Amino acid sequence: MNRMIVGLGEALWDCLPEGRKLGGAPANFAFHAAQFGFDAVAVSAVGLDALGDETLKEFDKKGLEYIMPRVDYPTGTVAVELDEEGIPTYDIKQGVAWDNIPFTTDVEMVAQECRAVCFGSLAQRNEVSRNTIYRFLDATPDDCLKIFDINLRQNFYTKDIIKESLKRCDVLKINDEELVTIGRMFGYPGLDIENKCWLILGKYNLKMLVLTCGTNGSYVFTHGDLSFQETPKVNVADTVGAGDSFTGAFTAAILSGMSVKKAHELAVKVSAYVCTQNGAMPKLPEEFTSEIKK
Template sequence: MNKVIVGLGEALWDCLPDGSKLGGAPANFAYHASQFGNDAYAISAIGNDALGDQTLKEFDEKHLKYVMPRVDYPTGTVQVELDEEGVPTYDIKQNVAWDNIPFTPEIENIAKHCGCVCFGSLAQRNKISRDTIHRFIDTTPMACLKIFDINLRQNFYSKEIIQDSLKACDILKINDEELVTIGRLFGYPGLDIENKCYLILGKYNLKMLVLTCGTNGSYVFAPGVKSYQPTPKVEVDDTVGAGDSFTGSFASAILAGMPIKEAHKLAVEVSAYVCTQPGAMPKLPEQLLNRVK
């Protein structure tokens, strides 16, 4: 298969109650895409500090390719608190390395050969990284699949950032709470969930819209297609990174030519498995990986 897949944006450390774990949605996405045999890269920036060194060490141990320029800002950290059901809340430190990702010649070269890129709103909170993300997208080939995993966090987003990202992407991934926020922000709060999704799909000429609703299942909407999958009941360790594993496996399956409903089913099963494991980057079982050829 060997498609170039990129997770572009924040690389950071989730400081959990039981210790710090490497995370950040783009890195999680790239790691899971790499497990399906893709040529996957995490692209971000790190500081000239011990956490930056540890970041590269962990990526090397996980055999994940990366482009992580060193910048004069600290490597990103997030304080994560888990409730009784393992659901996280985040305190995301500002003015850190991933806010200042430079558009280097190496990053430009990867963009020119990219088959799929996943980006979010969080890494666009600062102009430097926002410019790099959009320059990367503009440099990709026409056929590159561009996924906007919206990932609204705290107050680190704006209507303009979301609109520009929707115009730049092929697939929007959003959860039910974020959909309510978008409905308020864009002035259509009265519509039901499905109509909101079809409205966004049509307005921005998207290929697909993926909606996750926690324990209430998930949907994929595309022109002429609606897929629903219930959320499996599993023993949850923590839910950190589960959504990124969904996106990484879904993208891998779609790029391999799998029909939407099959790709959706696989993504749900992968994310359910990740919920049973500690941290955002567990190794996936062969029986899941073998579903994508």
């Protein structure tokens, strides 16, 4: 059985107070999915620069497979500032390599062998990468699980991009703040959180909707059922990449045949652990990775 999981979109460096760390939601997602025994691939682009060289070396060091065409734009960086609770704010540089991901033969071959792909809104801010993402999704097998981790950042999204992505995905992952934004954008701000989620699930015929609410827990909506998990109390180092680790663990668990409730439990434990570590790609303890039968 093919076990390939793909993170598709931005590859960049988070410039944190304590130094520079490799990040980008798709790479974070693929890194964590790989820790559960899947063949995970990060698909993006890097520049023809020293930081591009460093990016590929770092992926090699972490053992993460990647398809990263070199393009004539600078490798992406993000200035990250953390508040007193470790919550990040981002200054995402524009006109960078991951804005210009080409749809190459290698990218198409990965799409054709893909069991699950996670993509977001950020890498769709430029037409080149947006078209590559849509072509990738169109090239996947019919049973490929398409996860839209909406990941709203700054002003790098539009109603049309959100709507098109919702039409193309099976699973929406969204946080409570993003849900408020989407509610206003789509004209149903008066509904409570749960009713907004049920409405989106039905309107776009999604298989699942995952809602994370920070310290207030998380929900997984499926047709006719709802899973809720409280957020564990931990000593937070930073929350960078925690959501991506949640999505990676949840996707790996679902593809392994785990129930939604059990997959949700595992994802919550993994993301809580990542919050206790610096950076987006810590190695997970075996007590978590061993929960999925390889």
